[in-house]
Amino acid sequence: MNIKFFSLPPERQDLIRNSAMIEFGEGSFKKTSADAIAKRAGVSKSLLFHYFKDKRELYAYLFQYAIDACMEVFNRQVERMSYYGETDFFSALERGHKIKMDMVLRMPGLFRFVMRAYYERDSVLSPKLRKKLDDVLAQSTGSFLARMDLSKFKDGVDPRQVVRLLTLSAEGMLAETGACTAEEINKLFQEYKKNADMLRQFLYKEEYL
């Protein structure tokens, strides 16, 4: 790709990336047209092909970028948890989800794009990129749980399952909604919090409530 892309004003880079992610997130690689991306971004198609030689290259770059963004957010979160010594499962999870929602707000098409890219049947992505995402997902839950104080849970509770359940519900919510206005994201977050609170209330031992 043309490295001059990076010397564009950041908000313009975001504009192009977000538009592309949204469009790619709505359909398969093949069905997504460069024209639609350009139109959404409000730039000419020529400009896209000026910075990215190919549709494929644009796609690969986006995926790389998306994963890196996730990784960075995740790492910063872990760092913060360590620094402040956060050990409460639900507090940390809530904070993590908040960050995730903020990311959705700044990059509305990110998660749908990543999901679609991951399950794309035509192998437009190199196995290496795919593996990178696998690693991110595998690590995140594990290293998160390792830092939490799991003794607050009642006997018989599997914290892994709790994470999974809440994550699934978040994915379900994200799948339900299309647009990504600030209020909508906030409503999603509120519902997530309500569910987490319920679980906390009934899965924690009484002395920790």
Add this chain to the structure above:
Amino acid sequence: MNIKFFSLPPERQDLIRNSAMIEFGEGSFKKTSADAIAKRAGVSKSLLFHYFKDKRELYAYLFQYAIDACMEVFNRQVERMSYYGETDFFSALERGHKIKMDMVLRMPGLFRFVMRAYYERDSVLSPKLRKKLDDVLAQSTGSFLARMDLSKFKDGVDPRQVVRLLTLSAEGMLAETGACTAEEINKLFQEYKKNADMLRQFLYKEEYL
């Protein structure tokens, strides 16, 4: 549409409907080509236009059919609940989810198709059809909860929220997986059941466990 479609062997009808639902479920109305549908079904494009005069007509018919199928399943389920006097929240929910999974197995593209159709920005569907779906969704939870014995829940539990949480998680699972083999569906069901069991264990009063 050509009514002779209904005198086709039922499995052939299913083949065509399912192929169309899957294809329509993968992209917007505009992006879905009649050619792709025909190819997936293993029939010629001409045949499609022989039975349905339009892409639009096919689409509308599918949506109608999908909702009717959901309605019928739902009604049969309510009927059965009444007949056997089922009042346990989680038993009924599990049975309901099992039925849903069986439906996914027989019509793999149904739910994704309905969801996509519902959120389609171009109004390719008449408001009447849309309203029909709204009614189904609104009724289902309410009339389900009305028949259940909710006193088994601990104080402070909102059963509506429990339904919602489990439904969301199911949607999340469905969004994660693409293919719909029998084993995959079964795995999904197992995970759903595990989550439901956990909630049951900690949200029910002890005397009901």
Add this chain to the structure above:
DNA sequence: ACCGCCGTTGACCAAATCGGTCAAGACCCC
């Protein structure tokens, strides 16, 4: 005033794909 550089564009291309038509083939029972 002129230059060169820069991000940007509209017009343009061949090729593919689109929704849809139509006449004819394949198969059946009579």
Add this chain to the structure above:
DNA sequence: GGGGTCTTGACCGATTTGGTCAACGGCGGT
């Protein structure tokens, strides 16, 4: 072999596709 039904491949004009290219406007330097 005739009539009817299901099904198809070839074909249509129109649109869209990914991608190219010459040129535009603005701006800082001289």
